[in-house]
Amino acid sequence: MSRQLRLTKFSDLSLADPFFDSLKAGYKGFPQWFESKANEPVYAVIDDQTDELSGMIYLKQENGPVTDVEPPLPDRLWLKVGTLKIEGKGTRLGERVIKKIFDTAIGVGAEGVYVTVFELHEKLIELFKRYGFVEQASKTTNDGIEKVLVRSLTEFAGDRLKDYPFVHRQGKKAWLLAIYPAYHTRLLPDSILKNEPIELIQDVSHTNTIHKVYIGRLSLGRMAPGDIVIFYRTSDKKGPAYFRSVVSSICVVEEVRAKKDFVNVEAFLAYTMPRSVFSEEELRDQWTNSKRLYVAKMTYNAAFEKRTTRGQLLGSVISEQPRWDFRALTSSQLDRILELGEVNARLIVD
Numbered sequence: 361m362s363r364q365l366r367l368t369k370f371s372d373l374s375l376a377d378p379f380f381d382s383l384k385a386g387y388k389g390f391p392q393w394f395e396s397k398a399n400e401p402v403y404a405v406i407d408d409q410t411d412e413l414s415g416m417i418y419l420k421q422e423n424g425p426v427t428d429v430e431p432p433l434p435d436r437l438w439l440k441v442g443t444l445k446i447e448g449k450g451t452r453l454g455e456r457v458i459k460k461i462f463d464t465a466i467g468v469g470a471e472g473v474y475v476t477v478f479e480l481h482e483k484l485i486e487l488f489k490r491y492g493f494v495e496q497a498s499k500t501t502n503d504g505i506e507k508v509l510v511r512s513l514t515e516f517a518g519d520r521l522k523d524y525p526f527v528h529r530q531g532k533k534a535w536l537l538a539i540y541p542a543y544h545t546r547l548l549p550d551s552i553l554k555n556e557p558i559e560l561i562q563d564v565s566h567t568n569t570i571h572k573v574y575i576g577r578l579s580l581g582r583m584a585p586g587d588i589v590i591f592y593r594t595s596d597k598k599g600p601a602y603f604r605s606v607v608s609s610i611c612v613v614e615e616v617r618a619k620k621d622f623v624n625v626e627a628f629l630a631y632t633m634p635r636s637v638f639s640e641e642e643l644r645d646q647w648t649n650s651k652r653l654y655v656a657k658m659t660y661n662a663a664f665e666k667r668t669t670r671g672q673l674l675g676s677v678i679s680e681q682p683r684w685d686f687r688a689l690t691s692s693q694l695d696r697i698l699e700l701g702e703v704n705a706r707l708i709v710d
Contacts, residue, residue, distance in 0.1 A: 361516060365405055365415070365460060367398065371398040379413045383445060387503050395681065403455065403460060405446065418442040419464050429497040429508045433474060439465040441475035444484070454487050455570045457659070462491075462525045471514050476506040479517070483579055492522035492569075501560055516709065520612060525661040525710075527588060527612055530710035534588040534689040536607070536678070537574065546591045547572055548609045553693065572611065572660050573635040575646065578686040580616050580654035587613040589658055590697055592684055605684075606667040607697055610707075612657040619653040631655065632697045664701030669694065672700065 368705070375384075375394050382601075397418070405415025420440045426433035441461060446454050452655070467474050476499045477484055486507045489495075497508035500627045516523045539547065574580070591609040622628040625647045632643055632655060646653060674680065677696045698708065 364408060365370075365417075365456060367401055368404050369398070370394060370400055370402050373402070373413065373416070375403060379416070379445070379447075383443070389502070390645065394408065397407075408654060409524075411504060414447040415445065415453065415457070417444050417446075417460065419461065421470065425468050429476070429499045430681055433472075433497060433508070433510065436471040438471060439468065439470040439473045440579055441473065444475065444477075445587055446484075457475055457476055457490055458487065460544070463662075465513060466525070472510060474508055474510045475483075476508050478504060478506050480524055490521060491524050492519075493516060494687050504681045508531075513706075520659065525707060526599070527610060527661055527707055527710050528710050529570055529587065529588065529694075529708060532586045533584070534590065534691070534694040535582055535583060536684060536687050536689055537589050538594050538602070538685045539574070540594055540681050544608070546589070546664065547637045548591060557558070568597065568658055569635050571614065571635055572658050573632050574656045574658065575632060575638065575643075576654060576686075577650055577652050578654065580656045580686070581618060582686075582688075583613050583656060585613055585615055588694065589613060589656075590689065590694070602643050605670040607673070607701060608664055608667055609660065610662050610664070610701075613658055614657045617655045619650070629653075662703055662707055664703055666702045668700040673697070 375391060380390070380394070387393070400418075402416075402690070403417040403419070404413060406413055416470070420442045421439050422438040425435045426438060427438075438473055439461070444457070448455055461473060464470075473493075474496075475488060475493070477488075479485075485507065488511075491511070493509040493511045494508050496510040499506045499508055506636050516526065516528075517529075520528075589611040590607050591611065592605065592607050617631070619628075620633065625644060628647055629640060629643055631640070633640060635657070636643065638646070670684075677700075
């Protein structure tokens with residue numbers, strides 16, 4: 361299965377597709393609305409092999425108060441999730457869509473995001489609330505009353521998930537953590553490099569989820585919840601590491617477990633399989649053959665806009681030693697890495 365989240369136009373989608381049947385049944389004016397958006401951009405989830413449509417996300421910028429809901433939403437720059445339907449198929453695609461919504465909102469400078477949704481869509485409401493959306497208003501339409509879920513991008517709850525994708529720095533350590541090219545893009549799909557094939561991104565849980573699991577023999581227990589991780593993709597051996605190794609992503613630690621924290625291999629598999637790039641066979645092999653094993657669960661907060669190479673970091677930012685597989689970063693080193701990576705400054709708070 362290879363489903364891609366693509367930016368396309370309404371005119372490139374067919375209203376006759378069975379995917380739209382439930383939307384047409386739930387919203388009387390949907391066909392007319394759909395036709396009126398012909399030239400506007402929309403994200404679609406499309407299978408590369410079959411061209412099957414299994415998701416649609418329409419995002420729209422709105423400037424000013426939102427007056428068609430009760431009570432009205434305040435005067436600010438909003439990103440509205442205009443239409444959202446996802447057929448998840450058990451691959452956590454909903455989380456990937458949430459990340460795309462936040463990435464878009466941060467990119468356009470939005471101060472808040474809102475979505476209207478009918479009460480019957482319980483799982484969708486639960487997904488939005490998990491990432492900080494709160495029920496703040498209602499909207500009365502010809503099709504019924506919708507809940508209005510709102511997420512502020514200027515006020516913070518002090519909770520890592522409800523504040524996602526923002527990164528709190530105060531009192532937290534930062535780390536540089538290496539990842540092999542074979543696993544990099546499968547685990548961190550928005551951090552794909554320009555010289556990597558798009559086919560690397562598959563519609564599987566570890567690709568779609570906001571929550572990632574990194575497994576290794578390194579002493580990951582040095583990290584604590586809330587610590588910041590900068591992923592360092594090692595060389596692909598197609599040239600010197602000086603030019604081929606890059607820093608690509610920023611994540612935040614949720615928790616770290618050692619092998620001894622799992623009662624048996626089944627508990628280890630239940631925890632790691634949905635969010636790890638490794639197969640069940642590979643995970644069982646690691647469990648059997650590694651006395652020292654650590655698992656770090658973290659949120660995938662942002663891909664760097666610009667990938668900075670090892671050569672660009674050496675000397676002026678980071679020294680050759682200690683090794684770059686897993687090492688602490690100073691506050692000034694983190695600042696410089698984020699600056700070189702052109703990470704949106706809004707994402708870093710405190």
